[in-house]
Amino acid sequence: NAGVMQNPRHLVRRRGQEARLRCSPMKGHSHVYWYRQLPEEGLKFMVYLQKENIIDESGMPKERFSAEFPKEGPSILRIQQVVRGDSAAYFCASSPSRQGVETQYFGPGTRLLVL
């Protein structure tokens, strides 16, 4: 049973470009969460999705950031017009049911560097 998959593992973008980060949850998991981590800091919640629904996006910036989890395929975190401050590690986690009830399992992360 494969764990949470994320790709790419590393992504380099120039300011103003778009970044698309992909996450495939563990088999049987229908709940996906995205977190952001700056160096030497803890993870900060961004968004919580179920298939085709955004449940909680309270941690996601209102502009330039969007997330989706379509019926088929991976969850996508999209950052438009990236700025240097977007450089961070972005982690995806999945669980079989809603947050607070089941443990979340994390992927290896995507490290975004904005030049």
Added chain:
Amino acid sequence: GESVGLHLPTLSVQEGDNSIINCAYSNSASDYFIWYKQESGKGPQFIIDIRSNMDKRQGQRVTVLLNKTVKHLSLQIAATQPGDSAVYFCAENYSGNTPLVFGKGTRLSVIA
């Protein structure tokens, strides 16, 4: 001993000794707590969890203690090994469908 570095507090222990990592959580309504281990360049890895109706839970070489009175959580690692070197995060959650909130993390360094 324990010291506070520029960013993450660091705990240095001798191989074979026991480690105790502490965490103060913020929300008195939180009822679910998790410890994660994060090695360099990797995602957080689940270690152990505990619900608020318990004050102690044991796993393999690890024990989590919960003190709700002072909002304190600790992770005890028995017979610490070099492979335990990592950053350890506590996370809290209120089962009313709120996001996981992570603590700042503690770097554990095992001296062989």
